[in-house]
Amino acid sequence: MHDDTRLIEERIQRFSRDHLTDAGRREQVPVRISAHALPGEPVPPARAIAADDYRDIEVGQSWGRAWSTLWLHVTGTVPPGWDRPEDLCELVVDLDFTDMPGFQAEALVFTPQAEPLKAVNPLNSSLALQAGQEIDLYLECAANPSVAGGWTFAPTDLGDPDTVPERELYTIRALHLQRSDRRVRELGRDVRALAGLMRELPEAGTRRAEILRGLEAALDVVDPDDLPGTADAAREVLRPLLARPAHDSALTVMATGHAHIDSAWLWPVRETIRKCARTFSNAIALMDAEPDFTFSVSSAQQYLWMKESYPGLFERIREKVAEGRFVPVGGMWVESDTNMPGSEAMARQFVAGKRFFLEEFGVETTQTWLPDSFGYSAALPQIAALAGQDDFLTQKVSWNQVNTFPHHTFSWEGLDGTSVFTHFPPADTYNGTLEPSELAFLERNFKEKGRSDVAIDLFGFGDGGGGPSPEMIAAGRRAADLEGSPKVEFAGPEQFFDRARDSYPEPPVWAGELYLELHRGTYSAQLATKQGNRRSEALLHEAEHLATLAALRADELYPHDALEEIWHDALLLQFHDILPGSSIAWVHRDAERNHASIRERAERIIETSLAALSRTVGPDDPDTGEDEVLLNTAPVVSRRGIAPYSAAPAPSRGEGVSVMRRGDRVALDNGLVSALLDGRGEILSLIDGASGREAIAPGDSGARLQLHRDTPNAWDAWDIDAFYRHVVRDLDAPTSVEVDEIAGGARITYRYTTTAPAGSSAGVTGAGSEIAKTFELHPGDASLQITIDLDWKERRKALKLGFGLDLRAQVMSSEVQFGHVDRPIPVNTSWDAARFETCAHRFVHVAEGERGVALANDSTYGHDVLRTVREADGGTTTTVRATLVRSPEFPDPGADHGIYSLRFALRPGADTADAIAEGYRTNLPERVVPGGVARAAAPLARIEGAPGVLIETVKLAEDRSGDLVLRLYESHGERARARLVLDVPGQDEPKVAAVDLLERPFGEDAPSHLASLVRDGGDGTEERRGAGSAIDLDLRPFEIRTLRVVRA
Known part of the structure; x- marks a missing residue:
């Protein structure tokens, strides 16, 4: 026979597109529609339903300025004649759907009693009804704009309610009752399953040819002019093909329903709450129709939102949790970033999350569930294991720009040696569909084939919500035991991890961080959010410590409720699109406001606690001799010499600082460190007084401000691409220099103004960014203090603070939670090359042997390090740089514009202990408190x-x-x-x-x-x-x- 394969494949494709898409739509009946518009913020459903200003509208009506809400009241009657077994009765809604679920308009259907029934999203846009049913429904329609805009990463005004256009974005395209044919729908599902499988099989294989001919025979049987009457006959032709069992050796794919809902991203937190209600309603409706369907949801915060805003829905969730079908996972308050949260904050993600799940559902989670965070700290395995989380799941590392991670199932060993059993879903997505192409890719991609016989697939529309759809369930059922396909089994995460452990008892080990070779710019984007986070963490540390002292030493009531509320707010703001700076302007404005609230509430607790401690000392007590003392809430000796967690009078600073001016140069010396600054405001010499060792490399300098063009290929707020280093400009000479004496020390300030190159889009017309760089050296302090004050106006620029050090360092030690990681500096491998920007908490340290240089910071996370050999003397220069600020334009075109102050401590001759201490001192400086506190604050x-x-x-x-x-x-x-x-x-x-x-x-x-x-x-x-x-x-x-x- 002649080869007609291509002809038949095209016939199948055309027939499916033209005749099977609408599932045998047979009849439509209009409904009555009236509308109630809310141009501003949403209101509780009961209030909107009770509004008295609904007005009649028709299909074709435009609606929805960005971020507004339109309530639709829909009434009608399903014809009683639509009652045959093959009839599908539905309310069909099209709100102008053009995109994936979660990224544009969406709605939630309510009863008149304000109980949610089901969401209406793209690709899941109908509500099942019964013949003869009287319908009286309300649709809360959210005019969420498509901020992504086709992922061109062009600046958009849609992320801020103050800048969105006045025009209405959408049109009601359809809203009617519809009768479709169940037989045609099932035929379409059969054809999609087999045609999709066929395309994944080897072209010369027998099974592929068999399916091709079977589909050809089915199309010969079915009559396009009478699909309902011939669909069953066509399905009978296909039945033997679908009944052919999978091979015994086929991989088992354990599929769990999922919807990774970003707690904020291209929408504000207030919209996430509604997205959760829509998605969770969808899942419960699907559970009612599909008895073996399970749905896994992380983030205790999202459950709490349901409890507070949708109590009826929350009770249904509670029922399904008790059945084991709505499955809490993750054990965290939110799916947080793991690079930047501090030590206690990372621990509290698990404490808050697990306590909520235990108290509300009696469920002990054991799986850490972070499918979309931007890299994973080496401290995470120990932190998770100490919370009872034995397993870990992510797929994000599959996004690596350069290197392919070598495992999907392995043991991840953390900083201290603690291991957690880890699995990366081999489909490389958390938005699975269970379509044949996805399952085939999963099996091809699975690196543990032959060693393990099981992998997991997370199916459901995520990011912006939506969750699993009936089509996904149908696809999974057809692949349950199908020759040529992996075997799909619906299950929850716990069942998967139990099976995976049994299948692979001795997995390979990956030790250290799971660095994501992408989204490196998130260490530095949205500086105000990052500064708010660091300050909130420090204040919570102080508030808890002082409240504990007040409770135990002054019988003050411990503010459990207030602290819990503050922690919950802080943990939400560490979500992996908030703290990393990758959200719209609205989200970050809210974050800055909420951090200000956290600071205010924490300071109130601190003030109340200090007042209580002051009252413990009588007027005749000798400890009241000092009007004021210094309080150190850090676990290290403070900069002024106060013992850890203690209060004492300020000790003498000792000898002062000598200041000498030689032309445009300034020399500072306090006996512990000496520094020479040039007229550009850079450090020419930095000498450790104890060893006499020079820290600055010959011909180089420290505290150099460098401006880079920051134009990544994609993902503007997320990414810094390696080629950013190709274009760099040192800041021009300062416009002024000021030298002052301060309390026996010295302060030197250099002021700069940037100007944009001609024809550049950088800067603001008529005004450049203003920068002040201040150096301070105090008596008795072994570190040089540096403050950078910014009025930042650049666009698509990154500002770095660099130090060229006379060190041949092999690693850069960077603080992470409860420790530090040593990252290699030499670029020997592609893994080293890809790690060109890294995250550190409060310090970085480079050294030869034990001693070197420490750079501590109060709010900077992004760093890079380079090592070069000098031609002049053959020595090695190690250049350490901190990324101060960026200014990406998507998704927030005004990102990072504003006024900031950043503090650093530069310490020569530092060992690891010195670096750690400088990090604490810079972030937890002493407080001046009443003298009566001293004894009670012991x-x-x-x-x-x-x-x-x-x-x-x-x-x-x-x-x-x-x-x-x-x-x-x-x-x-x-x-x-x-x-x-x-x-x-x-x-x-x-x-x-x-x-x-x-x-x-x-x-x-x-x-x-x-x-x-x-x-x-x-x-x-x-x-x-x-x-x-x-x-x-x-x-x-x-x-x-x-x-x-x-x-x-």
Whole structure:
């Protein structure tokens, strides 16, 4: 026979497009429509339904200025004659759908009693009805604009309600009752399943040819002019093809319904709440129709929104959770970023999330679920495991720009050696559809084939919501046991991970961070949001510590409710499109306002606590001799020499700072560090007084401000592409220099103004950015303080602060949660080359041997490092740079424009301990407090014998028992034996238990190394008494230890 394969394939494609798309639509009946417009913010559904100004409208009516809401009241009767077994009765809605679900107009259908029924989205735009049914429904239609705009990354005015155009964006294209034919719909699903499978099979294979001929025979049987009458006959032709079982060796794909809903992104938080209601309503409606369908949802915050705003829907969710079909996963408050949140904040994501799931549903999650965050900290495995999260899932690393990650199923080993069982869904998406092309790619892509026989697929429309659709369920059912396809099994994440562990008991190990070779610009975009985050974390640390002191030493009521509320707000703002700076202007304006609220509320707690502590000292007490003292809430000695977690009078600063001017140069020296600044405001020399070692490389400088063109190929707010380094401009000479004496020290300020090159879009017409760079050196301080003040007006530019150091450093140590990571500086591999911008918390450190240079910051996360060999002397220069600010134009065209102040501490001769201390000092500076606080603010706990063991958190227990909780960690990366000395009121011989992050005793599953919790033995899993108030602790490198001091 002649080869007619292409002809038949084209016939199948044309027939499917022309005749099967509408599922045998047979009849339409109009409905009555009236409308109530809300041009501003949404109102509660009950109030909108009760409005008295609904007016009649018709199909074809335009509607919806961006971000407005239109309520539609729809009434009518489904014809009673639409009652045959093959009839499908539906309300069909088209609000001008042109895009994927979640990225444009969408709606939620309500009863007159304001109970949500189901969402209406693109690709899932109908509501099932019954013959003869009287309908009385309300549709809340959200005119959400398509901010993405085809993903051209062009600046848009749609992300800010103050700049959106006045025009209406949409037209009601359809709203009617429709009768379709069930038989035609099922034929369409059969054809799509088989045709899709056929296209994935080898062209020369027998199975592909068999399917081709079967589809050809079915098309010969079916009559396009009588689809309902001939659909069953065509399905009979296809039945044997669909009944052919999968091979025994076929991969099993465990499919779980999912909708990764971004808690904010191209829409504000207020819209996310409605997106959750729409998606969760869809899922529950699908569960009612499909008894084996399960739906997995992370983010306790999203459940809380439902409880607060949609209580009826929340109760239905609770019912489905009890059935095991609506599955809480992740154990976190939100799907947060994991690069930038601080130590305690990362822990509290799990504490808050898991407590919510336990209290509301009685569910203990065990899977960390972060499919879309922008890289994963090396500290995460330990933090997750200490919260009882044994498994980890993401797919984001599949987005790598350069290197393909070598595993899909593996053991991820963190900073301290803790491992979590990890799986990357091989479909490389969290928006799966279960279509044959997706399943075939999954199987081809799965790197553990032959070692493991199971993988997971997350199906459902995500990002902007929507969730699984009936078509996805139908596709999965047809692939359950189908020759040529992986075997699809509907299941939840727990069932998958149990099966995967059994299938692959000895997986390969990946040690260290899961660095994403993309979205590196998120370490620096939206500086105001990042500064708000860092300050909120510091204030929460202080508020909890001082409230604990006030509760234990002054009998002040501990503000559990207030602190919990503040933490929840702060954790939401660490969502992986808020803190990284990749959201619309509306989101970041809200974030800045909310961080201001967090600061205000935390400061009130601090003020109340200090007042209570002051009242503990009588007027005749000798401690009141000082009007003011310095309070140090950091776990290291403060810059002025105050002990950790203590208050004391300010010590003498010692000798002053000498200042010498030589032409345009200024020399500073305090005996511990000397610096020489040139007329450009750059450091020509920086000498460690203890060693006499010069830190600045010959011919180079420090504190150089460099401006880069920042024009990535895509994903503007997200990305910095490697070619940004090709174009760099050092800032021009300063316009002024000011030298001042301050409290025995010196301050030198250099002021700059940028100008845009002719023809450039950078800058604002008639005005450049204004920058002030200030150096301060104080008596007794081994670090040079640098402050950068910005009035930033650039567009698509990045500003770096660079230091050319005379060091041949092999690694750059960067702080992460509860420790630091060492990243190689030499670029030996493609993995090294791809890691050209990295994230650090409060410090970076480069060294030869133990000593080198530390750079601490108060709000900067993005850094890069380069190493070059000098021609003049053959020495090596290591250049460390901090990314101060960017100015991308999508999705927020005004991103980063504004006034900022950034602080740095530059310390020569620094070892790791010095770097850690500088990070704390820069972020938790001393407070000036009333003198009466000094004795009451004495530390409740202190560490002796191990300077690397730090007490990160001091708080009262979450269960409100009044127990004291201490969270400490080993910070140097080496084993440590420390003595913990307690001074807890009323506890001469305190009882101490090692607990997990949720402050629960470990019980029989206690890690074996906790056997040394107390000096005289014991397994550390129960309350134990130390010798008096001292307890000996052995910690592994970077180990986190949470201790609960049980108060009688």
